[in-house]
Amino acid sequence: MVAKNLESAARRFLPLTESTFLILAALAEPRHGYGIMQDVEVVSGGRVRLGAGTLYGALTHLVDQKLIKRHGETGEGSDRRKVYALTPLGEAVVGLEARRLADLAGIAADVTKRLGGGR
Amino acid sequence: MNGEKTTKRVWRWLLPWNDEREERWLAEQARSGWRLTKVECFGGYTFERAAPGEVVYRLDVAPSKLRDRGEYFDLFRDAGWTLLGHRGLWQFFARDASDGRVQEIYTDNRSKIGKYRRILAFLGAMTAVMGSQMAVNPGVRRERPVAAIYAVMLALFLYFIVRVLLRIRGLKAAAGGQG
Numbered sequence: 275m276v277a278k279n280l281e282s283a284a285r286r287f288l289p290l291t292e293s294t295f296l297i298l299a300a301l302a303e304p305r306h307g308y309g310i311m312q313d314v315e316v317v318s319g320g321r322v323r324l325g326a327g328t329l330y331g332a333l334t335h336l337v338d339q340k341l342i343k344r345h346g347e348t349g350e351g352s353d354r355r356k357v358y359a360l361t362p363l364g365e366a367v368v369g370l371e372a373r374r375l376a377d378l379a380g381i382a383a384d385v386t387k388r389l390g391g392g393r
Numbered sequence: 394m395n396g397e398k399t400t401k402r403v404w405r406w407l408l409p410w411n412d413e414r415e416e417r418w419l420a421e422q423a424r425s426g427w428r429l430t431k432v433e434c435f436g437g438y439t440f441e442r443a444a445p446g447e448v449v450y451r452l453d454v455a456p457s458k459l460r461d462r463g464e465y466f467d468l469f470r471d472a473g474w475t476l477l478g479h480r481g482l483w484q485f486f487a488r489d490a491s492d493g494r495v496q497e498i499y500t501d502n503r504s505k506i507g508k509y510r511r512i513l514a515f516l517g518a519m520t521a522v523m524g525s526q527m528a529v530n531p532g533v534r535r536e537r538p539v540a541a542i543y544a545v546m547l548a549l550f551l552y553f554i555v556r557v558l559l560r561i562r563g564l565k566a567a568a569g570g571q572g
Binding site: 334 | 453464465468472498499500504505507508
């Protein structure tokens with residue numbers, strides 16, 4: 275029952291913007307802000323590069339929405355950084371969105387084939 | 394070279410909707426051999442002579458929650474930005490243009506608009522304070538010169554608000570519905 279509630283709560287956040295999806299996906303493991311920035315750039319093959327102000331605003335917003343939470347710290351002294359992690363709600367949201375995108379990717383592959391070869 | 398100035402101080406107005414013009418002007422200074430080294434809260438800039446080069450300057454309005462400020466500045470530093478100073482609501486950041494990393498602090502329109510909304514919130518609060526002083530403080534109304542100063546300030550703030558609103562509208566139009 276709890277899981278059901280979580281899923282319906284999560285559904286209200288869909289669809290996600292591309293950058294929100296990539297930020298949440300990066301947080302499949304806890305990371306600090308700059309770690310998220312790097313991961314998003316790597317997994318998108320350099321296509322999505324987030325500015326520091328944009329990422330900071332997105333993180334604040336996602337914390338307010340309770341999709342992510344602050345999750346301790348890493349490093350020592352001036353290298354000490356706050357780490358972010360997904361909440362159960364955030365996990366549900368990114369999971370549902372991943373499934374939705376996978377379904378769409380299937381349709382995309384199909385339509386590409388029907389339109390002849392995908393050039 | 395002997396006797397040539399190695400530092401200079403410049404004082405400039407900075408109006409809340411002119412941040413990008415200021416960024417371009419600072420970059421031009423760097424291009425002509427003057428690196429910004431210090432920003433004072435009342436509008437003074439200190440420049441030092443340096444080899445002409447490409448420097449990216451960005452002005453941001455930090456989030457108001459003091460609790461989060463450390464994280465904010467850490468993230469900017471990690472991303473390669475050097476904080477040069479504060480002026481009013483503005484934080485001045487700089488980076489070498491040749492480092493090949495992201496040169497914008499806002500990479501989508503929505504978050505960029507957020508910056509101007511924070512300015513708007515500040516201007517709105519100032520206007521509300523002044524407006525309510527004029528309305529309820531009899532001293533303000535009795536003393537002509539004080540009332541005049543308040544009226545001028547209020548008009549100025551309302552003008553600022555309109556200009557910032559127009560800036561936001563421009564950004565929204567540029568986003569073409571995706572913002």
